[in-house]
Amino acid sequence: MGEIVIEMALSPKSNSANLAINKALEDVRTGKCDKVPSHINSTAFGYLYPHDYPGDFVVQEYLPNNLKNKNYYEPKTTSQYERTLKEIKNSIDNMKRKESLK
Helix, strand or coil: CCCHHHHHHHHCCHHHHHHHHHHHHHHHCCCCCCCHHHHHCCCCCCCHHHHHHHCCCCCCCCCCCCHHHCCCCCCCCCCCCHHHHHHHHHHHHHHHHHHHCC
């Protein structure tokens, strides 16, 4: 337990994730969410398991159609940790864009 406490105390801190969750919850509370996409419904077929694909990534929509291009997470650039997260997010966004152009 002591090691966990130390690791948590020394880990990078940011409120970016909290702000993203609050934005998403606001959309849920205000009824801005359509139905869950059928391919990720627990009883449906068509889900693509990312870990079965190169780079553990597959272009697949997880948001309802009306929120398809909604961006909840905005990484800050005040720490190296979040700059790294931003690079990863940008890379994923670029892969999605390339795939959508096909």
